[in-house]
Structure formats: structure tokens, C-alpha cells
Amino acid sequence: xxxxxxxxxxxxxxxxxxxxxxxxxxxxxxxxxxxxxxxxxxxxxxxxxxxxxxxxxxxxxxxxxxxxxxxxxxxxxxxxxxxxxxxxxxxxxxxxxxxxxxxxxxxxxxxxxxxxxxxxxxxxxxxxxxxxxxxxxxxxxxxxxxxxxxxxxxxxxxxxxxxxxxxxxxxxxxxxxxxxxxxxxxxxxxxxxxxxxxxxxxxxxxxxxxxxxxxxxxxxxxxxxxxxxxxxxxxxxxxxxxxxxxxxxxxxxxxxxxxxxxxxxxxxxxxxxxxxxxxxxxxxxxxxxxxxxxxxxxxxxxxxxxxxxxxxxxxxxxxxxxxxxxxxxxxxxxxxxxxxxxxxxxxxxxxxxxxxxxx
Amino acid sequence: xxxxxxxxxxxxxxxxxxxxxxxxxxxxxxxxxxxxxxxxxxxxxxxxxxxxxxxxxxxxxxxxxxxxxxxxxxxxxxxxxxxxxxxxxxxxxxxxxxxxxxxxxxxxxxxxxxxxxxxxxxxxxxxxxxxxxxxxxxxxxxxxxxxxxxxxxxxxxxxxxxxxxxxxxxxxxxxxxxxxxxxxxxxxxxxxxxxxxxxxxxxxxxxxxxxxxxxxxxxxxxxxxxxxxxxxxxxxxxxxxxxxxxxxxxxxxxxxxxxxxxxxxxxxxxxxxxxxxxxxxxxxxxxxxxxxxxxxxxxxxxxxxxxxxxxxxxxxxxxxxxxxxxxxxxxxxxxxxxxxxxxxxxxxxxxxxxxxxxxxxxxxxxxxxxxxxxxxxxxxxxxxxxxxxxxxxxxxxxxxxxxxxxxxxxxxxxxxxxxxxxxxxxxxxxxxxxxxxxxxxxxxxxxxxxxxxxxxxxxxxxxxxxxxxxxxxxxxxxxxxxxxxxxxxxxxxxxxxxxxxxxxxxxxx
Numbered sequence: 001x002x003x004x005x006x007x008x009x010x011x012x013x014x015x016x017x018x019x020x021x022x023x024x025x026x027x028x029x030x031x032x033x034x035x036x037x038x039x040x041x042x043x044x045x046x047x048x049x050x051x052x053x054x055x056x057x058x059x060x061x062x063x064x065x066x067x068x069x070x071x072x073x074x075x076x077x078x079x080x081x082x083x084x085x086x087x088x089x090x091x092x093x094x095x096x097x098x099x100x101x102x103x104x105x106x107x108x109x110x111x112x113x114x115x116x117x118x119x120x121x122x123x124x125x126x127x128x129x130x131x132x133x134x135x136x137x138x139x140x141x142x143x144x145x146x147x148x149x150x151x152x153x154x155x156x157x158x159x160x161x162x163x164x165x166x167x168x169x170x171x172x173x174x175x176x177x178x179x180x181x182x183x184x185x186x187x188x189x190x191x192x193x194x195x196x197x198x199x200x201x202x203x204x205x206x207x208x209x210x211x212x213x214x215x216x217x218x219x220x221x222x223x224x225x226x227x228x229x230x231x232x233x234x235x236x237x238x239x240x241x242x243x244x245x246x247x248x249x250x251x252x253x254x255x256x257x258x259x260x261x262x263x264x265x266x267x268x269x270x271x272x273x274x275x276x277x278x279x280x281x282x283x284x285x286x287x288x289x290x291x292x293x294x295x296x297x298x299x300x301x302x303x304x305x306x307x308x309x310x311x312x313x314x315x316x317x318x319x320x321x322x323x324x325x326x327x328x329x330x331x332x333x334x335x336x337x338x339x340x341x342x343x344x345x346x347x348x349x350x351x352x353x354x355x356x357x358x359x
Numbered sequence: 360x361x362x363x364x365x366x367x368x369x370x371x372x373x374x375x376x377x378x379x380x381x382x383x384x385x386x387x388x389x390x391x392x393x394x395x396x397x398x399x400x401x402x403x404x405x406x407x408x409x410x411x412x413x414x415x416x417x418x419x420x421x422x423x424x425x426x427x428x429x430x431x432x433x434x435x436x437x438x439x440x441x442x443x444x445x446x447x448x449x450x451x452x453x454x455x456x457x458x459x460x461x462x463x464x465x466x467x468x469x470x471x472x473x474x475x476x477x478x479x480x481x482x483x484x485x486x487x488x489x490x491x492x493x494x495x496x497x498x499x500x501x502x503x504x505x506x507x508x509x510x511x512x513x514x515x516x517x518x519x520x521x522x523x524x525x526x527x528x529x530x531x532x533x534x535x536x537x538x539x540x541x542x543x544x545x546x547x548x549x550x551x552x553x554x555x556x557x558x559x560x561x562x563x564x565x566x567x568x569x570x571x572x573x574x575x576x577x578x579x580x581x582x583x584x585x586x587x588x589x590x591x592x593x594x595x596x597x598x599x600x601x602x603x604x605x606x607x608x609x610x611x612x613x614x615x616x617x618x619x620x621x622x623x624x625x626x627x628x629x630x631x632x633x634x635x636x637x638x639x640x641x642x643x644x645x646x647x648x649x650x651x652x653x654x655x656x657x658x659x660x661x662x663x664x665x666x667x668x669x670x671x672x673x674x675x676x677x678x679x680x681x682x683x684x685x686x687x688x689x690x691x692x693x694x695x696x697x698x699x700x701x702x703x704x705x706x707x708x709x710x711x712x713x714x715x716x717x718x719x720x721x722x723x724x725x726x727x728x729x730x731x732x733x734x735x736x737x738x739x740x741x742x743x744x745x746x747x748x749x750x751x752x753x754x755x756x757x758x759x760x761x762x763x764x765x766x767x768x769x770x771x772x773x774x775x776x777x778x779x780x781x782x783x784x785x786x787x788x789x790x791x792x793x794x795x796x797x798x799x800x801x802x803x804x805x806x807x808x809x810x811x812x813x814x815x816x817x818x819x820x821x822x823x824x825x826x827x828x829x830x831x832x833x834x835x836x837x838x839x840x841x842x843x844x845x846x847x848x849x850x851x852x853x854x855x856x857x858x859x860x861x862x863x864x865x866x867x868x
Contacts, residue, residue: 139768141834315557319538319792324559342573344556350549353538353557354570 002151005097006062007089010081012104012128013040041103041127042068044140048125051144058151061097063089087115094118101147103127106165109135113163113184121158121185123147134161135186150187158185162231179292180282183231208314212236214349215312223274225251228293232280232312248295266300275307286321290329298332315347326357374782375839377434384428385418385859394422435841442811443784446755446800447589449619453646457704465703470695474680480699481679484672487706495635496628497658503668503697507616508543510636510655514612515551516689518581520666521610531580537566539588541616542790553580564592564745571600579609587617589790589800590744591752601631618642619804620754622721623714634659644708645701652698668692720805724754727803731812732756738820740766744795755802759795769826769833771797777836781818
């Protein structure tokens, strides 16, 4: 018997109405209560649940709080909605459910993935302030329908999506940038039910496969490759023996030779070498350098004599950028200005798209 | 323009498409049933090995049943006679006289006849080439390409042959295009062996000269662009673009897919382009889709004529011949001389319109679009591409219902499906990749009357209002169509069947 896990993060979405960038602060529930605000996510979870139950009679196990209008639903734990509460519920759901449907935003998605040791597929009911990750359905109803379809599909097919969140540190410094935290499995969606403001590839790495093959084939033996983080780069690293998703790795002669290297390791590795850098566009704001790959620092770039940079990124991901620009932030404004201009981005085999790169 | 109809809206009140439980034609077979029986049908004169051992398993059906079957199918697909503002396709009325002319004048011809017996159709090809040369400023047109993408491919091949003839093909391996150019330009450039460099739109709605300059160089083989693009924005720097690419030694190709708004207002050659393409099945009134095959009319300046596909229609004194002895030609991109009936229909249309007609049609299509643009801008939740750019759009504009989707969860797909409940054909959304979220791109051209356009927008506005007030009715649409939403996914490879044999294999046995 398949079972649905429904996680409702009660504080998700409150920050929006309270003019905050998110609802990550611990006293948000109390502050919401004081401000007399209604909770957003239990209502949206109830909408999703209605759509789910119209198509499926699978039992539902819920956590943190119940959706509105379901006072008798089995509840794993009642709590206030801190990140720890979400993680506890996810841990309790391991082995109990076939899909975790959650009402929340990027922060909730991160907490769920962090505790989801068994890799249960995850699907989001859009209820947060920030929803940059690829797990969210377009609407609560669609989330419920997708969940029902997934549970009734004997194959229970999934695909990988990126879990992103705004880099709070950068935001406080006045810059907006999303950071890649991890990759999750989510129900395969070919109907456009999942939130993806720009249609097109549902499986970015799958579509980039031929591009990565062509890139790997052209890698030169006399060159040291510095390969940045991200799903696209991880797929390239996979072709070279396997590397890290979130780290910077080194490759030589078609093999990964060092994983998750820091700035010092890069500086010593590049001395006297022919160097090329392979990067993808990280996050929704078009950062190529300076977010999640700070190891490739201004010193590294200068010491390597400003080596050629190959940016590999699907055309759909570029299309989703507003404005249509890439950004670099090496920490050295003079270097940023020097490197700014128009860069070709590999979008397919024998395909490049020119993107304006601004500091 | 179509005629004004009194009380237009009443006409569609209570619309419901016909709903027939129509079988697949192969299931209607009855042994021995025939349309026409020829007592004196000649036996085929084929070599024994080419003769069938067993008769083909075709449905046996009377002429009357066949007609009724296809009439039912057309009734269930709105008969292609609803209001269709299917953008980028320039939906036009296909005059019935064109069908008749093609039938009367071409049905008894075969392209393998001796050219001396084909003088009429060859004269027509030659005249139409002259007509399009006048429209474009080019020196020669060919009609062999079976569509716009085929004409783009013709250009990629001509580019290859041109640079090879100058010993520069090894060096010139890049073709430059823009993200808003039709995807067939990069695709055919890749197919012909070139690397593609795509330029990104910038703040004016088109790529800057600086961006173009950043990629033009000794590797540049050609520029392939359209203008205006599908968002309706005309790049006013285009002449300078052509100059820069020429200076670097590349060729310039103008994809005239969006020609309707600029017919007779500009000539590709005068802007410096070496070659261009018109779609006769769109801009020049010949049928398309279910109505007939396509023609990409490819025209070029004198220096590229030697590379054109063969055969070329050549005038010798008072007569015409087919020239196949052209050593620099890229060869054939399609059988014989392309889809001759379409060329005839487009020629008839062009002659009927004349120069003044083309100009008037262009002006009406720009006017209609700007009227639509204004009215659609007043619909709740509708925005348009490049909202900050104030230049008037040409013959179409790309709009977005992203706000409606954010507010209600209703997508442009669902709006489009719901509109069929009011007799409106499906919308054209956008080429990929989508630069505008939840896009749609209506194009009125010169055909549709103000009443038609108003009705289309009224329906659109009604459905958007439903999205806000009663989203379920939109989400579960269509309600007045022959079928409701499919419950089984079309992406199940073990279920879909595009042939009778596949259907039998997957569903019958």
C-alpha cells in the first residue's frame, strides 16, 4: 500500500506578508501570532489535499501541523515549525511513506532534503516566500494531482532537481544570489505541472548529456581542468570518474585527480600549468564566479594568467535569467571589470550562446 | 479582411463541436466495397520482382463513406475555419480559385516530361522569380525547398559551397544567429556542419552591435537572422550588422518568416543581404498544414546564383528550359522543382494582390496587431514581452499570462484549451527556449476583421476572468469539444500509435 507523507511548515510564507525575504527567523510564529496573521501553508496544504483525495484514496501521514480542515489526520509530531521540527518529521517518515509532499518554500525544501536519508521523492506545494528550487508544483491543486498520479504509477518515475536557496549572507550584504544546496528526486513531470517559469527541459542534465560528451572528448591531455560545482558539472565529473556536486574538482587526462579542493590547493596545483576552467551558471541569478565557487578566487585566476573559462549551461536555464546577463564577483573589482564583456556559453554540441557578463 | 457580421457574439452562443464515435478508417473496411471501379484499369508494367505478391491491406470503403468519415473528423477539429490568430504562421484565407487553377493546370503534368511540353509552368516559375526579385531586390529565386526550414538549409549549403569555392571553408566554420531567430536557422546550420553562435537579446529587445562584434571574425561563415522577430520588434541596426559581417567575409541571410508586416516596405538586398527566404504557404496565401505542403522560396544575389539548387528554370529567347548542368550547384534539396501546385497558388495570390495590395496588406497587419496589443494590454494579468520598450510592434507581439498563472495557477495551455470551447483554434505560444513565461503570440495578419479580432479578445478576456473567478472550469476544459481531457498520458510509448500497424500491435492483439 502506498502512502503519502504531508509536511506542513506552519510558518512558511509568513515572511512575505510581513515584507521579509523569507520566514527563516525562529520567532516568526510568535511574531505572526502577535501581528494577528493567518497561517498560509495549512490552507494551501488543504487545497492540495483536496485535489489529491479526488484522485487517490491512499492514506496520508502528516507532520508538523495538519492541513486546515483535517482534524483527525494522523500526525507525526506537533510543534512550532522550526527547521528542527521539519527535520524530525522527515526522519520519522523514513520507510513510512512513498512521497513527501510539503507546503513551504526553499527553506523547508532544504530542511527536508537535509534529513531525507532514504531519498524519498519530494514534491512542493508552493507556499513559501522564496521558491527557486525545482521541486515546486505550479499550484496547490497541481501538487495534489501530481502526488496522486505519482503514487498510482507503478514505476514511480522520478527526476533530479536542484534545491536552491537565497544566500542569506550575500543578501545581507545587499546582493541577491541563489545557492545550490543539494539535488533531490521529484516525480517525473511531463505535463508542465511543476513550477518552471520557462518551459522546456525537465531534466537539465539529460539534455546537456551530448554537450558534456562533446566537451569531455575535446579535453586536452596537456591541460589541467578546474571544474566548478553544480548539477551540470557533476554530470561532467561523472564522465571523468566521479567528482563532487558542491565542490571544485581538478581533472587531468580525462580523470578527476583531486576533489573538493580549496584555494591553496588550487594555487599549488596550477603553478606552471596550462589551465582551463569549466563552470556552469549557479542559481537563478546568473552567477558564474563568486557564488559557491569562491575557491576559484581572484588570486587563482591571476596566478593562472586569466585562463580560458568554458561555461556550460542549457539554453533553458539561460532563458530563465532576468536580466539576460551573467555575473561575476571574484572579490577583486578590478579583475571583475577586466573579465566583464561578452562570453560564449556552451549550450549544446556545436552550439554557443553569447551572454553579457557584468560585475 | 473578412466581412463584418452583425451580432457576431450570438453566432457562437451554445457552440459545441460535433461528437462522433468515429472509428479508424481501417476499421470501416467492408470486403469488396469500392469508390470507383475501373473495368479497363491497366495492369502495372513493373518488373516481376517489384510486383506485390499479396494485395496491400488497405481499407475497402465506398467514396461516400470515405467523404463522410473525413467530414466527421474535420467537424471534430473545428474544420480549420474557426478564428485562428496562430502567430508566426500568418494565417490567411487560401482562395479556392488557387485550388482549381492547380488542379486544372497541373494535374496532367509530370516533371519528367520534356521541357518543351512544360512551357506554361516554367514560364510561371520564371515570372514568379521575377516578381519576388522585385519584392526583395535579389537576382534569382528557386522554389525547390519544401518549407522554411528547407530554405534555411538551402542557405547553409549555399554558404558551404560559396566558402569552399574560395578556399575558405576550413577557416569559416561558424554561423551567427540570434535567440529570437526561428530555431530552423541554428538547426540547419548545425546540420550543414557549422558551429552555431547565438546572440542574446539586450535592453532594446535585440542584441547590441557590440555583442555582434564580439563574435564576428575570420571564422564567420554567415549571419542568419529574421527581422522583426516574433516579439514584433524590428532591429533598426540591421544594415550595420550586415556591413560588419560582410567586412569580416561572411554572408548574410534574411529569414523572412515575419515578412507580412514589412511587405513592400523594405528590400532584403537594399539592406545588404546576400539571400533571403519567403514562405509561400504563409505570407503568399498558399495553404499549409492540413491544407497542403509548403514551399520556402529562396532568393539570392548574383554572386550566389551558381550555387543554387538544380535545375534552374532558364529563359532562352522565347522559350524556357531546365538547366541541370551547373557544376557549382549544391545539387537538390528536394525532388524535381519543389511543390509546384503551391507555387502556382502563391503566384495566383501574388498577382491578384499586386504591389499595392501587398503594401495595403502589410499596413493592415501592423495596424491589426497594434489594435490587439492595446486591447490585450487592458486584460487583467496580461503583460507583453519587453514591457519597457515603447517602439510600436510590427505584425505580432508576444504576450504573457505569467501574472494570471501566479494568481490562479491557470497556465496559458489551459487558457488555450478553454478557448476552443468558444470555437477559437488553439493559440500559438512561443518558439523555444521560452524567454517569456506563459507566452502567447497572436497574429491577425490582413485577413481577420475587427469583429473577428474583437471576438477573439472577448473570449480570451472571458477565460482569464474565469481563471480568477472559477478556475476549475478552465482547468477541466474543454467542455464543448468532441473529447475531454485525456486521462492516459500521450507520452506512454507502449500506448501511442501513429500507424494502423502500431495500433494493432499495441491495442488489438
